[in-house]
Amino acid sequence: MTDFVNNARLTTAALRDLFDPTPLQRNDHLSARYGAEIYLKREDLTPVRSYKLRGAFNAMRKVREAAPEQRQFVCASAGNHAQGVAYACRHFGVKGTIFMPVTTPQQKIDKTRTFGGGAVEIVLTGDYFDQTLAASQTYCREMGAHFLSPFDDGDVIEGQASVAVEMFDQLGSAPDLVILPVGGGGLASGVTRYLREVAPQTDFRFVEPLGGASLTAALQAGEPVTLPRVNSFVDGAAVARLGGRTFDALKWADPAQVLLAPEDRICITMLEMLNVEGIVLEPAGAMSVDVLPVLADSIKGKTVVCVTSGGNFDFERLPEVKERAQRYSGLKKYFILRMPQRPGALREFLNMLGPEDDITRFEYLKKSARNFGSILIGIETRQAAQFTHLTARLDQAGFTYRDITGDEALAEFLI
Known part of the structure; x- marks a missing residue:
C-alpha cells in the first residue's frame, strides 16, 4: 500500500x-x-x-504533531468548514479564530460558537467572502497562526x-x-x-x-x-x-x-x-x-x-x-398580465382557471394606461400541463401576458 x-x-x-x-x-x-x-x-x-470535520481534524492533528507549540489556528468560512474547525479546536484544546462575512446568518454563527465552545473567537468582517478571506490571512500572518484551508491542503x-x-x-x-x-x-x-x-x-x-x-x-x-x-x-x-x-x-x-x-x-x-x-x-x-x-x-x-x-x-x-422545486417542475408560474380596465374583466380571467389552479400571488403593479393595468400573478397547479390549457384560453380571449417564471432579473425584483 x-x-x-x-x-x-x-x-x-x-x-x-x-x-x-x-x-x-x-x-x-x-x-x-x-x-x-x-x-x-x-x-x-x-x-x-x-x-468537513474530517479534514479540519487531520490538518490540525498533523500541525500539532509537527509543531506542538502551535496553538493558534485561523480559517475563513461561513458554513461547514467553520463548524469543523471549531469542533477540532475544542477537541485539541487550541485557540481558533474564525472569520465570517458580516452577512452570515445568525444560525450558522451560533452553531459554530456552540461547536467551538470557549476555544473559538468569531470575527465578522467583509460583505463578501473574498474580503473575509483576505482579512483572515492578514490576521494569520500578524499573529503567527496556522491557516486551515477548507480544501486545498494535502x-x-x-x-x-x-x-x-x-x-x-x-x-x-x-x-x-x-x-x-x-x-x-x-x-x-x-x-x-x-x-x-x-x-x-x-x-x-x-x-x-x-x-x-x-x-x-x-x-x-x-x-x-x-x-x-x-x-x-x-x-x-x-x-x-x-x-x-x-x-x-x-x-x-x-x-x-x-x-x-x-x-x-x-x-x-x-x-x-x-x-x-x-x-x-x-x-x-x-x-x-x-x-x-x-x-x-x-x-x-x-x-x-x-x-x-x-x-x-x-x-x-x-x-x-x-418554491424553486415547484417552478422547476412546472407546477408554479408567474405572469405579468395586462388586464383590461372594464367591469367583468377580472371575473373573465378567473373563469379561465382550472379546478386545480390556485392563485398564490396577485399584485396590481401599476396603471400604465387608462384602459389597461398590469398585474403580477402567481399560479400553482397539480399538473404542469394545466398551464398549456390556461395560456391557450388566455390567447383565445385576447389577453396580453408574459411568463416571467424563468426571467431571473424580473423574478429577483418582483417575486
Missing part, C-alpha cells in the same frame, strides 16, 4: 476519538426505483453534520479520504460506482485517490451545481480558472475556483464523468428525501442523489454509493426550496 492509503487509514483510526464511522445505509426507496443497490454514505450524520484531502476508508470497509467490497459532490474538490480528491488504489475497478461520477461548475471549467482549461459568476444557492459547493492541489488530484477525470445539477432541481431532491425518507440534506448534500435519474439506464443491477455530504439546512429556507 502507498503512503497515502496507509495515512488515510491512520487518520480514520484517529477520528474514532471524535465519532464513530458514519452509516453506510442501503436505501430501499432508491434501490427499488432504479433497480440497483443504492447506498447512502451519511456524512450528514457527523457531529457537525458534514464531512492533510485536508487525506482527512476527507477517511470517507472512502469507512465506505470500503463497511461495504466489504468495491462499489461499482461512487457519486461525489464537488465544490473546492477536497472530498472528491481524497475519496478517489484512496479508491483508485484499493479498488481500481470502481467508477466515479462527480456532481457540481450548475451555477458553480469549477471542476468542469478547470478540466476544459487544463488548469484551475476563476468563474466570473457563481450562484450561491448551493452554498456548500458554490466555489468560484477549484484548488490547485485538488485539480492535480482530479485532472485524470473525463469531463463526461462530471454532471451538472440545476439548483432548482436539487430542491426537488431535497424535498423528496425529507418527505419520503425523513432525511434532512442541505443543497450540496443532496447533489449525489439528484443525478440518479440522469444515470438511471447505466446503473441498473449495480452497487452505487451516493455520498450525502452535509445536512446543515436552515428550515427558514424551506419555503424557498419548495
Whole structure:
C-alpha cells in the first residue's frame, strides 16, 4: 500500500476519538426505483453534520504533531468548514479564530460558537467572502497562526479520504460506482485517490451545481480558472475556483464523468428525501442523489454509493426550496398580465382557471394606461400541463401576458 492509503487509514483510526464511522445505509426507496443497490454514505450524520470535520481534524492533528507549540489556528468560512474547525479546536484544546462575512446568518454563527465552545473567537468582517478571506490571512500572518484551508491542503484531502476508508470497509467490497459532490474538490480528491488504489475497478461520477461548475471549467482549461459568476444557492459547493492541489488530484477525470445539477432541481431532491425518507440534506448534500435519474439506464443491477455530504439546512429556507422545486417542475408560474380596465374583466380571467389552479400571488403593479393595468400573478397547479390549457384560453380571449417564471432579473425584483 502507498503512503497515502496507509495515512488515510491512520487518520480514520484517529477520528474514532471524535465519532464513530458514519452509516453506510442501503436505501430501499432508491434501490427499488432504479433497480440497483443504492447506498447512502451519511456524512450528514457527523457531529457537525458534514464531512468537513474530517479534514479540519487531520490538518490540525498533523500541525500539532509537527509543531506542538502551535496553538493558534485561523480559517475563513461561513458554513461547514467553520463548524469543523471549531469542533477540532475544542477537541485539541487550541485557540481558533474564525472569520465570517458580516452577512452570515445568525444560525450558522451560533452553531459554530456552540461547536467551538470557549476555544473559538468569531470575527465578522467583509460583505463578501473574498474580503473575509483576505482579512483572515492578514490576521494569520500578524499573529503567527496556522491557516486551515477548507480544501486545498494535502492533510485536508487525506482527512476527507477517511470517507472512502469507512465506505470500503463497511461495504466489504468495491462499489461499482461512487457519486461525489464537488465544490473546492477536497472530498472528491481524497475519496478517489484512496479508491483508485484499493479498488481500481470502481467508477466515479462527480456532481457540481450548475451555477458553480469549477471542476468542469478547470478540466476544459487544463488548469484551475476563476468563474466570473457563481450562484450561491448551493452554498456548500458554490466555489468560484477549484484548488490547485485538488485539480492535480482530479485532472485524470473525463469531463463526461462530471454532471451538472440545476439548483432548482436539487430542491426537488431535497424535498423528496425529507418527505419520503425523513432525511434532512442541505443543497450540496443532496447533489449525489439528484443525478440518479440522469444515470438511471447505466446503473441498473449495480452497487452505487451516493455520498450525502452535509445536512446543515436552515428550515427558514424551506419555503424557498419548495418554491424553486415547484417552478422547476412546472407546477408554479408567474405572469405579468395586462388586464383590461372594464367591469367583468377580472371575473373573465378567473373563469379561465382550472379546478386545480390556485392563485398564490396577485399584485396590481401599476396603471400604465387608462384602459389597461398590469398585474403580477402567481399560479400553482397539480399538473404542469394545466398551464398549456390556461395560456391557450388566455390567447383565445385576447389577453396580453408574459411568463416571467424563468426571467431571473424580473423574478429577483418582483417575486
